[in-house]
Amino acid sequence: MAALPDWMRPPRAEGWFAEDLDRLPEAPRHTELIDGALVFMMSPQRAWHGRLVTSLTTTLMATAPPGFEIEREMTIRLDERNRPEPNLLVTTAPYDPDRTWYAPEEVRLVIEVVSPESAHRDRTVKLRKYAEAKIPHYWCIEEEDRAPVVHVYELDEPTGTYAPAGIFRGTLQRPVPFEISLDLDKLIPPRSR
Template identity: 70%
Template structure:
Protein backbone atom coordinates (compact mmCIF):
# COMPACT_ATOMS: atom_id res chain seq x y z
CA UNK A 1 0.00 0.00 0.00
CA UNK A 2 1.16 3.49 -0.73
CA UNK A 3 0.79 6.44 1.59
CA UNK A 4 -2.08 8.85 0.99
CA UNK A 5 -0.73 12.01 -0.67
CA UNK A 6 -0.59 15.00 1.65
CA UNK A 7 -3.02 17.04 -0.45
CA UNK A 8 -5.77 14.44 0.18
CA UNK A 9 -5.81 15.15 3.92
CA UNK A 10 -8.61 17.60 4.85
CA UNK A 11 -7.25 21.00 5.86
CA UNK A 12 -9.36 21.09 9.05
CA UNK A 13 -11.10 18.61 11.38
CA UNK A 14 -14.53 19.41 9.91
CA UNK A 15 -13.36 18.41 6.42
CA UNK A 16 -13.31 20.25 3.14
CA UNK A 17 -15.09 23.48 2.19
CA UNK A 18 -16.25 24.55 -1.26
CA UNK A 19 -13.47 27.10 -1.72
CA UNK A 20 -10.82 24.45 -1.02
CA UNK A 21 -11.39 22.93 -4.49
CA UNK A 22 -9.72 25.94 -6.09
CA UNK A 23 -6.53 25.23 -4.13
CA UNK A 24 -6.03 21.54 -4.99
CA UNK A 25 -3.96 21.53 -8.19
CA UNK A 26 -2.98 17.91 -7.58
CA UNK A 27 -6.58 16.70 -7.46
CA UNK A 28 -7.82 14.71 -10.45
CA UNK A 29 -9.93 16.50 -13.02
CA UNK A 30 -13.65 16.22 -12.19
CA UNK A 31 -13.22 16.37 -8.42
CA UNK A 32 -16.46 17.22 -6.60
CA UNK A 33 -17.29 18.11 -3.01
CA UNK A 34 -20.33 16.34 -1.54
CA UNK A 35 -21.15 16.95 2.13
CA UNK A 36 -17.58 18.03 2.83
CA UNK A 37 -16.00 14.94 1.23
CA UNK A 38 -13.98 14.90 -1.97
CA UNK A 39 -15.40 12.68 -4.71
CA UNK A 40 -13.11 11.72 -7.59
CA UNK A 41 -14.12 10.44 -11.01
CA UNK A 42 -11.47 7.75 -11.25
CA UNK A 43 -12.74 5.28 -13.83
CA UNK A 44 -12.33 6.00 -17.54
CA UNK A 45 -15.26 7.79 -19.13
CA UNK A 46 -17.30 5.82 -21.67
CA UNK A 47 -17.43 7.14 -25.21
CA UNK A 48 -21.26 7.08 -25.07
CA UNK A 49 -21.22 9.47 -22.09
CA UNK A 50 -18.77 11.87 -23.74
CA UNK A 51 -20.72 11.93 -27.02
CA UNK A 52 -24.05 12.56 -25.29
CA UNK A 53 -22.60 15.43 -23.27
CA UNK A 54 -21.02 16.97 -26.37
CA UNK A 55 -24.18 16.56 -28.47
CA UNK A 56 -26.34 18.10 -25.74
CA UNK A 57 -23.96 21.04 -25.30
CA UNK A 58 -24.09 21.74 -29.05
CA UNK A 59 -27.87 21.28 -29.34
CA UNK A 60 -28.68 23.42 -26.31
CA UNK A 61 -26.16 26.13 -27.28
CA UNK A 62 -27.79 26.37 -30.73
CA UNK A 63 -31.23 26.84 -29.14
CA UNK A 64 -30.34 29.02 -26.15
CA UNK A 65 -31.60 32.59 -26.40
CA UNK A 66 -29.28 35.56 -25.86
CA UNK A 67 -28.28 35.85 -22.21
CA UNK A 68 -28.18 32.10 -21.59
CA UNK A 69 -24.90 30.23 -21.85
CA UNK A 70 -24.34 26.46 -21.94
CA UNK A 71 -21.33 25.19 -19.99
CA UNK A 72 -19.95 21.69 -19.51
CA UNK A 73 -18.19 20.03 -16.59
CA UNK A 74 -18.38 22.97 -14.19
CA UNK A 75 -19.02 22.85 -10.47
CA UNK A 76 -21.93 24.55 -8.75
CA UNK A 77 -21.25 25.98 -5.29
CA UNK A 78 -24.47 24.91 -3.59
CA UNK A 79 -23.24 25.85 -0.12
CA UNK A 80 -20.03 25.82 1.90
CA UNK A 81 -19.86 21.98 1.98
CA UNK A 82 -21.21 21.04 -1.48
CA UNK A 83 -19.77 21.78 -4.90
CA UNK A 84 -20.85 19.03 -7.30
CA UNK A 85 -19.74 19.03 -10.91
CA UNK A 86 -22.53 18.84 -13.47
CA UNK A 87 -22.07 17.33 -16.92
CA UNK A 88 -23.61 20.47 -18.37
CA UNK A 89 -25.70 23.41 -17.30
CA UNK A 90 -27.57 26.42 -18.63
CA UNK A 91 -26.60 29.64 -16.90
CA UNK A 92 -27.46 33.33 -16.94
CA UNK A 93 -23.95 34.26 -15.75
CA UNK A 94 -21.73 36.23 -18.06
CA UNK A 95 -18.64 34.51 -19.41
CA UNK A 96 -15.58 34.89 -17.17
CA UNK A 97 -12.46 33.08 -18.40
CA UNK A 98 -11.16 32.32 -14.89
CA UNK A 99 -14.49 31.15 -13.44
CA UNK A 100 -14.29 27.81 -11.61
CA UNK A 101 -17.90 27.50 -10.38
CA UNK A 102 -21.41 28.87 -10.62
CA UNK A 103 -23.89 29.60 -7.83
CA UNK A 104 -27.45 28.20 -7.83
CA UNK A 105 -29.02 31.59 -8.59
CA UNK A 106 -27.04 31.66 -11.87
CA UNK A 107 -28.17 28.19 -13.00
CA UNK A 108 -31.43 27.47 -14.88
CA UNK A 109 -30.87 23.82 -15.81
CA UNK A 110 -28.49 21.09 -14.69
CA UNK A 111 -27.99 17.97 -16.83
CA UNK A 112 -26.33 14.82 -15.50
CA UNK A 113 -25.54 11.96 -17.89
CA UNK A 114 -25.56 8.83 -15.76
CA UNK A 115 -22.54 6.53 -15.76
CA UNK A 116 -22.08 3.43 -13.59
CA UNK A 117 -19.79 5.37 -11.25
CA UNK A 118 -22.18 8.31 -10.82
CA UNK A 119 -25.56 6.52 -10.88
CA UNK A 120 -26.38 6.80 -7.17
CA UNK A 121 -25.26 10.43 -6.92
CA UNK A 122 -27.11 11.45 -10.11
CA UNK A 123 -30.36 9.64 -9.24
CA UNK A 124 -30.64 10.56 -5.57
CA UNK A 125 -27.99 12.80 -4.01
CA UNK A 126 -27.72 15.46 -6.73
CA UNK A 127 -31.46 15.34 -7.42
CA UNK A 128 -32.09 16.35 -3.79
CA UNK A 129 -29.20 18.81 -3.43
CA UNK A 130 -29.91 20.74 -6.65
CA UNK A 131 -33.59 21.07 -5.65
CA UNK A 132 -32.75 22.21 -2.11
CA UNK A 133 -30.43 24.84 -3.64
CA UNK A 134 -33.32 26.15 -5.77
CA UNK A 135 -32.11 25.22 -9.27
CA UNK A 136 -35.27 25.39 -11.44
CA UNK A 137 -34.73 22.39 -13.77
CA UNK A 138 -32.86 19.09 -13.66
CA UNK A 139 -32.42 16.47 -16.38
CA UNK A 140 -31.00 13.01 -15.74
CA UNK A 141 -29.96 11.24 -18.94
CA UNK A 142 -29.95 7.43 -18.85
CA UNK A 143 -28.59 4.94 -21.39
CA UNK A 144 -31.29 2.58 -22.73
CA UNK A 145 -29.71 0.35 -25.37
CA UNK A 146 -27.29 3.15 -26.32
CA UNK A 147 -30.13 5.65 -26.84
CA UNK A 148 -30.44 8.53 -24.38
CA UNK A 149 -33.59 8.80 -22.25
CA UNK A 150 -34.16 12.09 -20.42
CA UNK A 151 -35.85 12.12 -17.02
CA UNK A 152 -36.93 15.75 -16.61
CA UNK A 153 -37.76 17.53 -13.35
CA UNK A 154 -38.93 21.01 -12.38
CA UNK A 155 -38.58 22.67 -9.01
CA UNK A 156 -41.61 22.91 -6.75
CA UNK A 157 -40.54 26.12 -5.03
CA UNK A 158 -42.56 25.82 -1.77
CA UNK A 159 -41.19 22.35 -0.98
CA UNK A 160 -37.72 22.85 -2.54
CA UNK A 161 -38.07 19.45 -4.20
CA UNK A 162 -38.30 18.35 -7.81
CA UNK A 163 -41.49 17.18 -9.46
CA UNK A 164 -41.00 14.83 -12.44
CA UNK A 165 -42.31 16.37 -15.65
CA UNK A 166 -41.66 13.48 -18.01
CA UNK A 167 -39.54 10.62 -19.26
CA UNK A 168 -38.51 11.39 -22.84
CA UNK A 169 -37.47 8.46 -25.03
CA UNK A 170 -37.55 9.67 -28.62
CA UNK A 171 -37.79 13.40 -28.48
CA UNK A 172 -37.96 16.18 -25.97
CA UNK A 173 -40.01 19.35 -26.40
CA UNK A 174 -40.19 21.88 -23.60
CA UNK A 175 -40.46 25.58 -22.91
CA UNK A 176 -38.45 25.33 -19.69
CA UNK A 177 -35.95 26.85 -19.07
CA UNK A 178 -36.22 28.08 -22.68
CA UNK A 179 -37.81 26.56 -25.81
CA UNK A 180 -35.98 23.30 -26.57
CA UNK A 181 -36.63 20.66 -29.25
CA UNK A 182 -34.42 17.56 -29.26
CA UNK A 183 -34.45 14.38 -31.32
CA UNK A 184 -32.85 12.15 -28.71
CA UNK A 185 -32.23 9.31 -31.18
CA UNK A 186 -29.85 11.54 -33.16
CA UNK A 187 -27.68 12.61 -30.23
CA UNK A 188 -25.32 9.64 -30.64
CA UNK A 189 -23.36 9.89 -33.91
CA UNK A 190 -23.46 6.70 -35.89
CA UNK A 191 -27.02 5.85 -34.80
CA UNK A 192 -29.99 6.68 -36.99
CA UNK A 193 -32.62 6.12 -34.26
Protein backbone atom coordinates in the same frame (compact mmCIF):
# COMPACT_ATOMS: atom_id res chain seq x y z
CA MET B 1 -0.61 0.21 0.61
CA ALA B 2 0.99 3.49 -0.47
CA ALA B 3 0.70 6.57 1.70
CA LEU B 4 -1.76 9.23 0.64
CA PRO B 5 -0.26 12.27 -1.07
CA ASP B 6 -0.32 15.39 1.10
CA TRP B 7 -2.90 17.16 -1.10
CA MET B 8 -5.47 14.45 -0.26
CA ARG B 9 -5.36 15.23 3.45
CA PRO B 10 -8.15 17.58 4.55
CA PRO B 11 -6.82 21.02 5.53
CA ARG B 12 -8.78 21.01 8.81
CA ALA B 13 -10.48 18.58 11.21
CA GLU B 14 -13.92 19.45 9.76
CA GLY B 15 -12.83 18.24 6.32
CA TRP B 16 -13.09 20.07 3.03
CA PHE B 17 -14.92 23.29 2.14
CA ALA B 18 -16.09 24.59 -1.24
CA GLU B 19 -13.25 27.11 -1.61
CA ASP B 20 -10.67 24.34 -1.09
CA LEU B 21 -11.37 22.94 -4.56
CA ASP B 22 -9.73 25.99 -6.16
CA ARG B 23 -6.55 25.29 -4.19
CA LEU B 24 -6.11 21.65 -5.25
CA PRO B 25 -4.26 21.75 -8.58
CA GLU B 26 -3.07 18.17 -8.02
CA ALA B 27 -6.62 16.81 -7.75
CA PRO B 28 -7.88 14.80 -10.72
CA ARG B 29 -10.18 16.49 -13.21
CA HIS B 30 -13.85 16.26 -12.26
CA THR B 31 -13.26 16.36 -8.51
CA GLU B 32 -16.48 17.19 -6.67
CA LEU B 33 -17.21 18.08 -3.07
CA ILE B 34 -20.24 16.28 -1.60
CA ASP B 35 -21.01 16.80 2.10
CA GLY B 36 -17.42 17.85 2.78
CA ALA B 37 -15.89 14.79 1.07
CA LEU B 38 -13.88 14.85 -2.14
CA VAL B 39 -15.40 12.64 -4.83
CA PHE B 40 -13.22 11.66 -7.77
CA MET B 41 -14.37 10.14 -11.02
CA MET B 42 -12.06 7.17 -10.89
CA SER B 43 -13.48 4.90 -13.56
CA PRO B 44 -12.74 5.66 -17.21
CA GLN B 45 -15.45 7.60 -19.00
CA ARG B 46 -17.34 5.55 -21.59
CA ALA B 47 -17.35 6.80 -25.17
CA TRP B 48 -21.19 6.83 -25.19
CA HIS B 49 -21.21 9.20 -22.20
CA GLY B 50 -18.59 11.55 -23.66
CA ARG B 51 -20.19 11.66 -27.09
CA LEU B 52 -23.64 12.36 -25.64
CA VAL B 53 -22.35 15.19 -23.44
CA THR B 54 -20.45 16.74 -26.37
CA SER B 55 -23.43 16.47 -28.74
CA LEU B 56 -25.84 17.87 -26.16
CA THR B 57 -23.44 20.74 -25.39
CA THR B 58 -23.10 21.82 -29.02
CA THR B 59 -26.83 21.41 -29.71
CA LEU B 60 -27.86 23.52 -26.70
CA MET B 61 -25.20 26.16 -27.44
CA ALA B 62 -26.55 26.49 -30.98
CA THR B 63 -30.14 27.00 -29.80
CA ALA B 64 -29.76 28.97 -26.56
CA PRO B 65 -31.19 32.49 -26.86
CA PRO B 66 -29.23 35.57 -25.75
CA GLY B 67 -28.92 35.71 -21.98
CA PHE B 68 -28.29 31.97 -21.57
CA GLU B 69 -24.89 30.27 -21.45
CA ILE B 70 -24.19 26.53 -21.66
CA GLU B 71 -21.31 25.26 -19.54
CA ARG B 72 -19.77 21.80 -19.44
CA GLU B 73 -18.24 20.27 -16.30
CA MET B 74 -18.29 23.38 -14.09
CA THR B 75 -19.01 23.14 -10.38
CA ILE B 76 -21.94 24.72 -8.56
CA ARG B 77 -21.22 26.03 -5.06
CA LEU B 78 -24.41 24.86 -3.34
CA ASP B 79 -23.09 25.73 0.13
CA GLU B 80 -19.80 25.66 2.04
CA ARG B 81 -19.62 21.82 2.02
CA ASN B 82 -21.08 20.98 -1.43
CA ARG B 83 -19.71 21.78 -4.85
CA PRO B 84 -20.89 19.14 -7.32
CA GLU B 85 -19.84 19.16 -10.96
CA PRO B 86 -22.72 18.38 -13.33
CA ASN B 87 -22.06 17.29 -16.89
CA LEU B 88 -23.84 20.40 -18.19
CA LEU B 89 -25.53 23.44 -16.82
CA VAL B 90 -27.54 26.29 -18.28
CA THR B 91 -26.84 29.62 -16.63
CA THR B 92 -27.94 33.23 -16.96
CA ALA B 93 -24.56 34.50 -15.72
CA PRO B 94 -22.44 36.23 -18.34
CA TYR B 95 -19.45 34.32 -19.67
CA ASP B 96 -16.30 34.81 -17.61
CA PRO B 97 -13.21 32.91 -18.80
CA ASP B 98 -11.67 32.89 -15.29
CA ARG B 99 -14.70 31.53 -13.48
CA THR B 100 -14.37 28.18 -11.66
CA TRP B 101 -17.90 27.77 -10.19
CA TYR B 102 -21.47 29.08 -10.31
CA ALA B 103 -23.89 30.03 -7.56
CA PRO B 104 -27.25 28.17 -7.55
CA GLU B 105 -29.23 31.35 -8.27
CA GLU B 106 -27.29 31.72 -11.56
CA VAL B 107 -28.21 28.21 -12.74
CA ARG B 108 -31.48 27.49 -14.57
CA LEU B 109 -30.92 23.84 -15.58
CA VAL B 110 -28.55 21.08 -14.46
CA ILE B 111 -27.99 18.03 -16.65
CA GLU B 112 -26.41 14.82 -15.40
CA VAL B 113 -25.66 11.88 -17.72
CA VAL B 114 -25.73 8.79 -15.53
CA SER B 115 -22.74 6.48 -15.55
CA PRO B 116 -22.36 3.35 -13.42
CA GLU B 117 -20.10 5.04 -10.85
CA SER B 118 -22.32 8.15 -10.52
CA ALA B 119 -25.77 6.52 -10.69
CA HIS B 120 -26.62 6.75 -6.99
CA ARG B 121 -25.39 10.35 -6.69
CA ASP B 122 -27.14 11.48 -9.89
CA ARG B 123 -30.48 9.79 -9.12
CA THR B 124 -30.77 10.60 -5.41
CA VAL B 125 -28.10 12.75 -3.77
CA LYS B 126 -27.78 15.40 -6.48
CA LEU B 127 -31.53 15.34 -7.18
CA ARG B 128 -32.13 16.36 -3.55
CA LYS B 129 -29.23 18.79 -3.27
CA TYR B 130 -30.04 20.70 -6.47
CA ALA B 131 -33.69 21.02 -5.37
CA GLU B 132 -32.67 22.24 -1.90
CA ALA B 133 -30.48 24.87 -3.64
CA LYS B 134 -33.60 25.96 -5.61
CA ILE B 135 -32.22 25.22 -9.07
CA PRO B 136 -35.42 25.29 -11.15
CA HIS B 137 -34.76 22.40 -13.60
CA TYR B 138 -32.91 19.09 -13.50
CA TRP B 139 -32.43 16.48 -16.22
CA CYS B 140 -31.09 13.03 -15.43
CA ILE B 141 -30.17 11.19 -18.64
CA GLU B 142 -30.07 7.40 -18.63
CA GLU B 143 -28.98 4.95 -21.33
CA GLU B 144 -31.64 2.59 -22.66
CA ASP B 145 -30.67 0.29 -25.56
CA ARG B 146 -27.79 2.68 -26.31
CA ALA B 147 -30.23 5.60 -26.71
CA PRO B 148 -30.62 8.54 -24.30
CA VAL B 149 -33.72 8.70 -22.10
CA VAL B 150 -34.22 12.04 -20.34
CA HIS B 151 -35.92 12.17 -16.94
CA VAL B 152 -37.03 15.79 -16.49
CA TYR B 153 -37.74 17.42 -13.13
CA GLU B 154 -39.06 20.86 -12.20
CA LEU B 155 -38.74 22.52 -8.83
CA ASP B 156 -42.02 22.60 -6.90
CA GLU B 157 -41.64 25.89 -5.01
CA PRO B 158 -44.09 25.13 -2.15
CA THR B 159 -42.35 21.87 -1.19
CA GLY B 160 -38.81 22.75 -2.29
CA THR B 161 -38.50 19.37 -4.03
CA TYR B 162 -38.40 18.29 -7.65
CA ALA B 163 -41.56 17.07 -9.31
CA PRO B 164 -41.26 14.73 -12.32
CA ALA B 165 -42.12 16.62 -15.50
CA GLY B 166 -41.79 13.73 -17.94
CA ILE B 167 -39.64 10.95 -19.35
CA PHE B 168 -38.56 11.58 -22.92
CA ARG B 169 -37.47 9.05 -25.56
CA GLY B 170 -36.84 9.89 -29.20
CA THR B 171 -37.69 13.58 -28.91
CA LEU B 172 -37.78 16.13 -26.14
CA GLN B 173 -39.69 19.40 -26.22
CA ARG B 174 -39.61 21.74 -23.24
CA PRO B 175 -40.66 25.38 -22.87
CA VAL B 176 -38.25 25.96 -19.97
CA PRO B 177 -35.66 27.28 -19.17
CA PHE B 178 -35.93 28.33 -22.82
CA GLU B 179 -37.68 26.73 -25.79
CA ILE B 180 -35.82 23.43 -26.29
CA SER B 181 -36.54 20.88 -29.00
CA LEU B 182 -34.20 17.90 -29.25
CA ASP B 183 -34.10 14.88 -31.50
CA LEU B 184 -32.59 12.59 -28.90
CA ASP B 185 -31.87 9.85 -31.44
CA LYS B 186 -29.59 12.23 -33.37
CA LEU B 187 -27.49 12.99 -30.29
CA ILE B 188 -26.05 9.47 -30.56
CA PRO B 189 -26.49 8.53 -34.23
CA PRO B 190 -27.50 4.91 -34.99
CA ARG B 191 -24.09 4.15 -36.58
CA SER B 192 -22.53 5.07 -33.21
CA ARG B 193 -24.81 2.84 -31.18
